Amino acid sequence: MNPTVETTLTQTVLERFAGCPDARFKTIMNSLVTHLHAFVRDVRLTDDEWMQAIQYLTAVGKKCTDTRQEFILHSDLLGVSSLVLEINHPPHAASLESAVLGPFYLEDAPARPLGADLTDGMPGEPAFYSGCVTDTAGRPIAGATLDIWSADGAGFYDVQLPGPLVKRGRGKIMTDADGRYWFRSVKPADYPVPTDGPGGVMLQKLGRTPDRPGHLHLIVAAPGYTAVVTQIFVADSKFLDNDAVFGVKKSLAAKFERHAPGRAPNGEQMNVPYCTVQFDMRLLAAA
């Protein structure tokens, strides 16, 4: 019996890439077609399911705008974004782990003095962050930059609010001579990923929840060290083990210790409860 088209088709397609002048693109497309065909064969995809897949991908594309990226959301929800992060920024046992950049980073956050209040009136439970940036041997790194951004206490980033952008919860601060940093912001709230598009339909069909645990984004950089894009997660969030986008790492979970109204670490008199967060970070010397 002759081999069937089903068994030979993948090779036929790969042979058609023989003339591809870009070796890297050829490698990628070879692998993509091999895995795509294997998927179709594995599940014995039906005609109807194929058409549903086409219509689904089209709907994802139609949902994308200048301010909404539904394909990135799907990459996040299926763990692909986290996988790409692991491959390109593998963890080093002695240093700070990475987390995804996410869609809400702005490059031109204002420089702020050490100890600054980054909230600019942003709602949320006050939180005083502090810690030390060191090398992997624990030696302090002076002048390390922390580029910080986060959602507010309701789970919204400044760029998500209606009207013209008013930057809040963002700032760049620098460690002191002893590698220490401290600043005030809020305890970032848990929030759901956008569910008003195909991604929400997919989550529902999968019986999954859309929630992310609260987290503060930061990029830590210092001359002579490998910069790290990461997040500090609220350790007591009920979504810590169930992050919709698979971004949590245990080493990035920090305790948000709650205090009654009183004198805060910066000497300020607080009339409301507030949190303190202690989080040290180790950087790897640049290669």
Added chain:
Amino acid sequence: MNPTVETTLTQTVLERFAGCPDARFKTIMNSLVTHLHAFVRDVRLTDDEWMQAIQYLTAVGKKCTDTRQEFILHSDLLGVSSLVLEINHPPHAASLESAVLGPFYLEDAPARPLGADLTDGMPGEPAFYSGCVTDTAGRPIAGATLDIWSADGAGFYDVQLPGPLVKRGRGKIMTDADGRYWFRSVKPADYPVPTDGPGGVMLQKLGRTPDRPGHLHLIVAAPGYTAVVTQIFVADSKFLDNDAVFGVKKSLAAKFERHAPGRAPNGEQMNVPYCTVQFDMRLLAAA
């Protein structure tokens, strides 16, 4: 050493599907994520390549309209459509092979008498098609329906022409008491797939050609037999072994025999050269 997130992440994502109430959907998503992650790991996809992939998929989505399906084009160009066809309509040695339906089928083609001229003034070299529809033992099937459509001699389907749709090159005919059919149309031209979108960019980057060999579409159906969606390919097309969408099967290639002006098979006096095509079809009894 602990297992890395890179190695455990796929399983973490699959475990999140545990509550999916739809067993078939769960199977499909399990396989999709497994293969998607394997692809990313195999090629060590970089951050930049990931972003290019996101932007590419978005561009494919943006190119889709009511009359243009760029995702289906990509499914065709990567051999996925043909693979789905093979899985769902596997060949049976003794019967007519399948080919993809394509995007130009209209359900309400007019019924025409045996021998009809389907062209309605469509440009192209005249072609007289004939043959016999039988069961797999070669016994004629009377009253089998051939639902026929094709491009014209310039490679365009009626639905692709500007202005309101005027149906051409379409019709349903029925075999006679001896299972025979015959009709007049044109020799369908080779034509390229649309290259003014991302699909064209991809073909160029892969060093591939966009051309399809000329072909006549038809759906053959008869009571008590399994209907077949298929195409008759022009055997002497220079793209027969290089179809951009991997649709050609050897058993579906038919000789378009060219004749000098003179008396055609239907008795008509032809003032221009014309073709004759002989193509018999065997149907499998319905299961």
